[in-house]
Amino acid sequence: MNEEQPVNGNEISVQKRxxxxxxxxxxxxxxxxTCYITINNLNSKxxxxxxxxxxxxxxxxxxxxxxxxxxxxxLRAGISxxxxxxxxxxxxxxxxxxxxxxxxxxILSCIDALAKIMKKHAENLIEKNxxxxxxxxxxxxxxxxxxxxxGSLVLYDAVxxxxxxxxxxxxxxxxxxxxxxxxxxE
Numbered sequence: 721m722n723e724e725q726p727v728n729g730n731e732i733s734v735q736k737r738x739x740x741x742x743x744x745x746x747x748x749x750x751x752x753x754t755c756y757i758t759i760n761n762l763n764s765k766x767x768x769x770x771x772x773x774x775x776x777x778x779x780x781x782x783x784x785x786x787x788x789x790x791x792x793x794x795l796r797a798g799i800s801x802x803x804x805x806x807x808x809x810x811x812x813x814x815x816x817x818x819x820x821x822x823x824x825x826x827i828l829s830c831i832d833a834l835a836k837i838m839k840k841h842a843e844n845l846i847e848k849n850x851x852x853x854x855x856x857x858x859x860x861x862x863x864x865x866x867x868x869x870x871g872s873l874v875l876y877d878a879v880x881x882x883x884x885x886x887x888x889x890x891x892x893x894x895x896x897x898x899x900x901x902x903x904x905x906e
Contacts, residue, residue: 735796748833751815752780757837764849766801768792801842809835
């Protein structure tokens with residue numbers, strides 16, 4: 721693919737993918753099965769995404785994979801993630817999932833799940849950027865170490881699980897609300 725391509729007489733620039741990117745993988749239950757959505761960032765902005773279905777694969781995997789490629793090209797060309805969210809959120813299909821599988825959040829379709837995860841990721845990036853933008857003395861204390869193995873606790877994000885902290889060494893998961901009770905001796 722050329723780095724710059726004319727669109728309606730205007731030149732747009734699509735950034736090339738660097739060799740290494742970091743991001744977050746989210747797990748969401750859809751009517752078509754368990755979906756894993758990975759969103760990678762560049763310069764604190766969403767840059768690309770990948771979609772993978774657990775065991776179902778097939779047509780759904782192919783369709784959402786193609787959509788993910790299209791969204792990634794758009795993000796790399798400077799289209800904001802919010803544009804995609806507005807276009808894709810609330811798309812319905814007959815296999816709607818509601819209830820506890822996704823913390824009570826209804827998933828109206830696989831495309832709606834993708835939009836909801838993109839929205840959550842964008843909100844998390846905004847929050848992270850605001851925290852990093854604080855003055856050093858205003859920053860929250862580092863997360864404490866794991867009470868089991870003393871490894872580092874890191875933020876963990878899965879739509880269908882109540883845990884939001886995970887030990888980077890032993891992989892145990894914790895709820896931050898429970899952790900605060902332990903730290904404050906409640």
